[in-house]
Amino acid sequence: MEGIGNDYIYVDGIHQDVIMTPAFISRISDRHFGIGSDGMIVILPSQNYDFLMRMFNRDGSEGKMCGNGIRCFAKFVYDHHLTEKTYLEIETLAGVKRVWLKVENGTVQSVRVDMGKPSLDVKMIPCLFEKTEMINEPLQINQNIYYCTAVSMGNPHVVTYVDQLDFAIEDIGPCFEKNQMFPESVNTEFVQVVSPERLKMRVWERGSGETMACGTGACAVMYASYVNGLCGRQVDVELLGGVLHIDYEDGHIFMEGPARTVFEGIINEEDFKNV
Numbered sequence: 072m073e074g075i076g077n078d079y080i081y082v083d084g085i086h087q088d089v090i091m092t093p094a095f096i097s098r099i100s101d102r103h104f105g106i107g108s109d110g111m112i113v114i115l116p117s118q119n120y121d122f123l124m125r126m127f128n129r130d131g132s133e134g135k136m137c138g139n140g141i142r143c144f145a146k147f148v149y150d151h152h153l154t155e156k157t158y159l160e161i162e163t164l165a166g167v168k169r170v171w172l173k174v175e176n177g178t179v180q181s182v183r184v185d186m187g188k189p190s191l192d193v194k195m196i197p198c199l200f201e202k203t204e205m206i207n208e209p210l211q212i213n214q215n216i217y218y219c220t221a222v223s224m225g226n227p228h229v230v231t232y233v234d235q236l237d238f239a240i241e242d243i244g245p246c247f248e249k250n251q252m253f254p255e256s257v258n259t260e261f262v263q264v265v266s267p268e269r270l271k272m273r274v275w276e277r278g279s280g281e282t283m284a285c286g287t288g289a290c291a292v293m294y295a296s297y298v299n300g301l302c303g304r305q306v307d308v309e310l311l312g313g314v315l316h317i318d319y320e321d322g323h324i325f326m327e328g329p330a331r332t333v334f335e336g337i338i339n340e341e342d343f344k345n346v
């Protein structure tokens with residue numbers, strides 16, 4: 072399934088055991104030797120909430136939250152009749168997320184998510200910066216100075232502003248991802264401000280490289296831009312794969328966007344046993 076081009080393999084972990092090793096995940100995520108995706112997301116039962124979501128990046132590392140992923144997760148459980156509800160509370164490693172499915176004639180049209188409260192606290196990112204917050208601070212990365220704002224959406228993000236988005240992201244993305252300033256690595260967003268209502272971005276994701284879109288990243292971009300006085304409380308964030316509507320209300324960030332099923336099938340474990 073894909074959410075504005077950010078595609079994951081969704082596996083039902085309610086009716087079967089799921090292999091969640093880095094070797095297996097990186098292999099099935101490989102776009103030549105596997106199915107091909109930005110990673111894997113597992114649907115699991117939750118003791119106290121509707122479901123539990125676990126998400127893994129393409130390299131097999133486990134992320135705490137995935138914005139595009141949780142929209143597709145909600146569509147998956149609705150379409151597979153694991154629930155009849157159109158309001159869900161989904162447990163993640165970044166806390167419980169409230170999700171509203173917008174359904175017309177039995178088809179999920181879009182999904183709105185309460186992505187929770189953003190945090191600028193460097194201890195929450197985590198980020199080894201000398202101040203308690205990193206807001207528009209100069210960082211030297213790979214001989215260049217980038218003015219950076221670090222935001223946690225339950226997972227780590229660093230946001231920097233550029234004049235144009237046509238650059239070799241593969242040259243600079245890994246320099247942020249591996250930078251010792253971020254002990255748990257970081258998702259990096261490069262942002263062009265089109266207007267106070269519209270932001271354009273590219274993302275180098277921790278554990279997946281450049282993706283077509285990053286939901287938590289779009290929320291981090293909105294909040295970083297808001298605290299830097301570059302946008303209002305409602306923005307459209309344009310990513311390579313599409314547009315997400317983000318709004319900031321009562322201290323919470325809300326994201327709304329599409330979710331689509333690309334293909335369904337059965338993974339033959341034998342094909343991946345000796346990966």
Ligand SMILES: N[C@H](CCC[C@H](N)C(=O)O)C(=O)O
Binds near residue numbers: 137286
């Ligand atoms: N790479 C991220 C997880 C996926 C986030 C992104 N795909 C989204 O839609 O939020 C991390 O390790 O924190």
